[in-house]
Amino acid sequence: MSLLPGVAPAPVERRPYPTARGLDGEARTILFDAAKCIGCRQCVEACKDWHDLPRGETYRIGATTWLTVEPPVPEGMARIWGRNSCMHCDHPSCAAVCPVEAITKLDEGPVVIVQSACIGCQYCVHACPWHVIAINPVTGRAIKCTMCHDRLGQGAVPFCVRICPVDALHFGPGAEMEARADTLAGEGGGSVYGRREAGGTRVLHVLVGSAAAHGLPAVGSGRYPVHRIPWSTTLRGLLTLTGGPRGKWRAIQSAWRKPWRLKYRYWPR
């Protein structure tokens, strides 16, 4: 019911994934300024340091590397650098396709895979337009950047942002970061990536070249971009006990209670 006579209440958007408020509900954004990036990969190692991930494999997104700097050449060997990690979409496909609703979108921005809930079906891995989700070979569960949501609760910024030695990474309220991105892009003659892609994201890139030159894919502006989950993955998910009997039971429960979610998984636009 609207408090204003004659004004209808705004419809509450039905989200195909769990949402939660972790702090104050204000959406935060990571801003990557490619013009400042020197390709030192301190952000990559900082991510590993905060999350106690193994060293090595620094050039390839995987279970132990949640953030890469592109292209995959030694630091100093390229002129243009890109940042590749979870974009923390406003409308995350990974979360929409998850059969057990193990991926939560926090109001503050982070898209978080709840490890204890994940059944390792790999739908999210294939649904992500940026291909930044991996399967942990030890646990069999999906894993990716968390936007250091545990640090946000302490009033700190993501560790990659904290460690960047050349101020190529910023973090703050979404509107503030958008304005800064526009300013930086205007000053440097660059463009902003991540504002419209996939219906909007919580990671903005100020690019100095084309998206491809920064190692970024072209992603449309529509929410929940079309994905290509392989049939093998789909069939395995349907026909086997992925995640064990409890995982299968949770998937069935979710499908039963929210059958409208199934379209995101099986009938992408």
Added chain:
Amino acid sequence: MGRVLRVDLSAGACRPLDLPDAATLRRLWGGQALATYMLLRLLPLDARALGPENVIVMMTGPITGTGLTPGGTKVCGVFLSPITGYTLGRAATSGFWAVALKAAGYDGLIITGVAARPTYLYLTDGRAELRDAAGVWGLGTRETEDRLRREVGRPDARVACIGPAGEHQALAAMLVNDYNHTAAHGLGAVMGSKRLKAIVAHGTGRPPLHDKPHLLAAGERWRTVLAPRAYTPELRRQNPGFGKVWGALTKYNWRSTIMSDETRGFDRNRVTLRPCFQCPRLCPWDVEIGEGPHAGTTGHFNAGSEWMDAFYNLGFKGNDVLYLAERINDIGIECGHFSNSAALAFEAWEKGLLGPDRTDGLALEWGDLAVTERLLERCARREGWLGNLLAEGPKALAEALGGEARQWAVHTKGGSPAQHDWRPRIADMLANLVASGGMKGQGGFENREPPADLRYRERWGPLDPATPEGWARSHFLLEQLHQACGVMGGCWFAVETFLADDQARSMIEALNATTGWDVTLDEALEVGHRSIVLQGLFATQRGWRAEHDWTDVGPRFLEPVPDGPHQGFTVARWLPGLVQEYYRLSGRHEVSGRPLPSTLARLGLTEFAEWAEPA
């Protein structure tokens, strides 16, 4: 981790060993101190530097590779110096390679023997393999790095290698790693003598952390101290080198110091900072030359700027200097050693003591790029009479030239001081004189007041830069702190002179958080002192005496400053007293350099009592 890999090149065998016991680690921490302690036990007294019996011990420190502190990047290699033949060779390097060594599962390496053919060592996640290096033998360091990364199939593998200079055992050949980083004092020559072209490391291991939150907090404090001192591209484009701080560069074989337009053309260059692993100081840098005949050439440089002074000293300015610096790093020769040898040859040519009969027809004119490049190549490959002597160094060349040339040489015990004109700076002169001959001096830096965090025990200063009083103490204190920083795996460039509040304390807190120890600053000084004494003991065993520090010096190094704002200044008038004061302060005999028995007892080094100064 917790292991040291022993590599027997003669047998082609690798064997992991446990680190020494906890008590030994607590006394020595790692790095130079632990490596020297191991070397003292391993190296026969009659070993020759380039013989198969020489041993290289390389050690990281506890904070190497934690990622949570600035400067946690160091590995230090020790060996019998091929430059002096009787003192400790010490080669420390930063960048990423030491982190990869730890990630591959090893805190250090012991390398013995000689390989039957050119070989490289490949380390990955606890596995060690000696591989054929025939495909990269003869290549420069840049191409060697690139090729070996491809060969092992790991684009993010880290490579430490030697260039042609190391292969031909030019005495000051370097180890070069991660493009921008170098380890000097002849490690490259020793590796070349062992036919060890490179060590490639890759792995996933992380160093153990005792208390991560504590380490994060200490690292934040350290970063806060360091933040105002970060380098910028603008600084690199404007700076002619460290000598700018006191207004003296080495020019024309140390016969002029006056700065003019050395940086001409630098403003047209594209400079990119290339920091070491997780360090916010941003010292190393790359350049793409933007003007002149070298336009488009790229160069990769380390934190310091000795390589700039090295080529000012040969009559170059502007981007010729950066071009030549890149060439010498690719060839793999320590810049000061080459510079002081070549500059001596140039001066001898200028004064008619050297003619074309001994230069294979080259006319040694100051600032001649083509000639200098030829000399670099000849030095690296020991070609001809002059090339071979350039590879031997300035002292040998001066002896061979004979006559007055002996007076024109710059060297300390046969090695080159770090290539800056230190002559106007008392503490830095002392640091270079007492260093192990061609080894980068530790300490120095003209601290006119005590390091800030030592005010609780040090109450002196400000010192007068024109008089000798107090400088031995200033140097010795900083040497201890630099040693402590190094042996914990830290980099001096991430602490500089310790003049800032909380610099030393945050550093030690980082060590304690990493290890679980409860080290105090007093104990840190003691560990630094222990490392200094071990370094001296190694040399004592092989015939070194403290008096060599002031008697075996190239005379030009002790001449009065020839011109500029410090004209006429020299520390020579205070020798040997200045050096002797330093040895007294460090508990060693002022002439023999041997530690006093009481010093060994206090530092827990009585096992070396036979090398103490007799009572």
